[in-house]
Amino acid sequence: MTPRIAIVGAGPCGLTLARLLECKGIEYVVYERDESEVANRRGGSLDIHAETGQRALKEAGLFDEFKKHARYEDDVFTIANQQGERVFQDCQGSDAPEMDRVTLRQMLLDSIPKDKIRWGHPLKSTALGEDGHRLLQFQDGTSASGFKLVIGADGAWSKVRPSVTQAKPQYSGNHYIESRISPNSLYYPIMVSKVGAGTLMCLGSSKEIVTQRQGDGSYRIYLGITVPEDFVRGGTVDLTDTESTRRLFLSSAFFGDWADDLKDLIRYSDDFRSWPLYYTDPEAVGWKHVPGLTLAGDAAHVAVPNGEGVNCAMVDALELASKVAAYGIHDLDRAVAEYEEDMFRRGAEHVRDGLKMAALIRHEDGPSALISFFHDAMASAAAQTS
Ligand SMILES: Cc1cc2nc3c(=O)[nH]c(=O)nc-3n(C[C@H](O)[C@H](O)[C@H](O)COP(=O)(O)OP(=O)(O)OC[C@H]3O[C@@H](n4cnc5c(N)ncnc54)[C@H](O)[C@@H]3O)c2cc1C
CATH class of the missing domain: 3.50.50.60 (FAD/NAD(P)-binding domain)
Known part of the structure; x- marks a missing residue:
């Protein structure tokens, strides 16, 4: 039946x-x-x-x-600015393992x-x-x-x-462009020493670069950008062409004025794909x-x-x-x-x-708005438990 x-x-x-x-x-x-x-x-x-x-x-x-x-x-969350300076870290163990x-x-x-x-x-x-x-x-x-x-x-x-x-x-106005740095990449040992475990979120000029360590040790990179809904489908970028994709995101239209260390995340990553972000x-x-x-x-x-x-x-x-x-x-x-x-x-x-x-x-002031939010949330959680 x-x-x-x-x-x-x-x-x-x-x-x-x-x-x-x-x-x-x-x-x-x-x-x-x-x-x-x-x-x-x-x-x-x-x-x-x-x-x-x-x-x-x-x-x-x-x-x-x-x-x-x-x-x-990997339950470590770090925020940096677009110069790559780390300005916030939460590794208290929020019981949210990956x-x-x-x-x-x-x-x-x-x-x-x-x-x-x-x-x-x-x-x-x-x-x-x-x-x-x-x-x-x-x-x-x-x-x-x-x-x-x-x-x-x-x-x-x-x-x-x-x-x-x-x-x-509805389209949110934002895309994540996802890519990856694998253990067989020349850049991987540098990635491990500079980024290590967990998630690193770099924020500035209403854009973001997020790195996230995966179970096989590789890193996913997400470029958070504000672009039209048909940015990829409409042919502005061909993500299967790795070199031209890197060039576009390293240009002044996107991450050209970000710290060189952070631009390396684009220079050395491949396997690009897009996530237009939607919400109900x-x-x-x-x-x-x-x-x-x-x-x-x-x-x-x-x-x-x-x-x-x-x-x-x-x-x-x-x-x-x-x-x-x-x-x-x-x-x-x-x-x-x-x-x-x-x-x-x-x-x-x-x-x-x-x-x-x-x-x-995506705040225009960079990471400060998000950090204030986290500090307020932590203070209110601490007040509730005391
Ligand atoms: C880039 C990105 C990063 C994210 N990161 C996180 C994160 O770190 N933490 C977090 O909590 N959430 C994250 N999310 C959100 C999370 O992925 C989703 O909220 C979650 O997967 C929802 O689960 P679901 O089962 O409802 O839907 P889905 O994961 O979308 O699963 C739907 C399933 O239905 C199947 N399906 C679709 N259409 C049909 C059809 N017509 N007929 C039959 N089967 C169909 C699909 O193949 C799939 O197996 C992220 C999302 C994105 C886009």
């Missing part, structure tokens, strides 16, 4: 949800667009927070496994029976079937039917979302409950990166699984309505926080 719950998307949200339903003995099936488990091994390192992502993993019985892979030594996205995905996949994931199923749309249950229509023209609940955990460009809300992600209008995180359908994670509330996206997605999974278990398979709409009430508040707050962080990060 077809399981009554379909999850669309095997990202951190969909797989955490699948694992939690598995633990609770509730039948489900996951449909994922990737062709196989190994088809998509990309993605940077994610910091998994104690109160959110780690809480979900504890509930999923995966915390011991998580600790085997979690990089507590884990590569591929490792997190693999850990979750290993905790779910293989036959519960249908790879190579890119969803096109959802519809109401003649039996009154939800129907999934895939891009290859096939379909799957009979679901009492379809959960769209299919990320920012969700194909479930149009059946639930008119809201669409916080006012649009909310809709009239649609029976048999809901959204979770980025599908419901994509935010500009603020270090919380994956954590927020995993909490959605946790709260939704708990409600489904509490009300049972025969009262799914009540479970979903209660989940949505909290998720709308949590999601909108997450998106607003992302916008606030983006404004601080």
